[in-house]
Amino acid sequence: MFDTLTESFKNAIGKIRFHDDEKALSRAIDELKKSLLKSDVHHKIVKTLLANIEAKTKHLGVGKDNFLKALQEEINTLLTVSGKQGFVFASKPPTVVLMTGLQGSGKTTTTGKLAYFLKEQKKKKVLIVAADLQRLAAVEQLRQITANIGVELVADESAKPVDIVKLGLEKANKDLYDVVLIDTAGRLAIDDELMDELFEVKKISNPDEIFYVADAMTGQDAIKTAETFKEKIGISGVILTKFDGDSRGGVALGLSHQVGVPLRFIGMGEKMPDLEQFLPDRITNRLLGAGDIETLAEKTVAAIDAKQAKKFSQKIKKGKFGFNDFLEQVESVKKLGSMKSLVGMIPGMSGIAKQMGDMDLENSGELKMIKAMISSMTPKEREDPELLTNSRKRRIASGAGLDQMQVNRVLKQFGNAAKMAKQLSGKNGMKQMQDMMRQMQGGGGFPNLRK
């Protein structure tokens, strides 16, 4: 997805070998600067991002772990702007979505992809409205797409956009649809007539979301037009299409920040399943080469003995997964081999594994911290994290030689992971387990295996 950028992050991380080697840090920053600019990330974004990464690394203490941490946090911050993430349903159905953008950007295709995503993954009842009546071929294109994916279409070549939208919304309300996607007309460039038409459609449909569909191949221009659409009609999200054809990938990095509206989805090909949610945590992991860890998840499941796994899964289901269980889990993960070999199984990470040297789970800073915390807990607290009131947390922090913020962070991560595990337990095991592993590998998860 971000091969070139991932490669250069990998190289930059590889430059830092020793502690306190500030020269190596500045070489790493230089390397990043070159490749970010080459990948078409806006120069101002590059400047701020790198200044923040450098400052944070120095603040934490120059070293590979801290550099990686700074990278991860700063990229995540860059990708995150206030607003919704992924697809968000309105509190009262139907959720009405207006698809806007220039001609050829991929609006119609993306409308189909979104409908497919909502139908297949979210099990929703979706209605598409063909409000691009500029070209008759556009309606025909939607007929074919909706027939293929089995989604209902409201279309009438002889109607006006506003009328067809009215008709669509009436149908959606009457027949209890969950989502209405309105495909609108584009132009080769922004003009007043287009904006007027969009404005009328917006007024009549009162949408929950206005997505701006932008072609990644147009680079920084995609961002400029998104800004114009934001100004003129207001947008709540951007979808970047044709990302499969953009070998640079940098537009996706700065877009949310530059436009001030979150990037919500990325189009990765011409087919209906080729649409991915743009979730900052996961994207950060991919950028840093964490990739897909399905194999790792399978191996993990295989390594945990069945009896123990059953015991854990029952505890998870009851929400009774405690710190002792966690330590036992760590022991079984250790049975899998060194961190280095585990990381090597992750697609795209073999290079990093080579550079990681002998970094292992046992000696990771995060795990040491958690172990210190656990050893400061009473047996009851170890069994039941819910017991941890503020005064107990303070006691644990001072006992473990940590500050309270660190303790709170670890407990929060632990709580999130336990909650997630509980939610995921039960339903079709493997698939859910894999998703969970992916999340745990990611920013909000616990433990952070990458460290």
Ligand code: GDP
């Ligand atoms: P619209 O004019 O904005 O409605 O654009 P269309 O949906 O008709 O798409 C224009 C062209 O871009 C079509 O040939 C699509 O197949 C193609 N397209 C759309 N999204 C993607 C994508 O994510 N990747 C690739 N490779 N092609 C895409």
Ligand code: MG
């Ligand atoms: Mg179209």
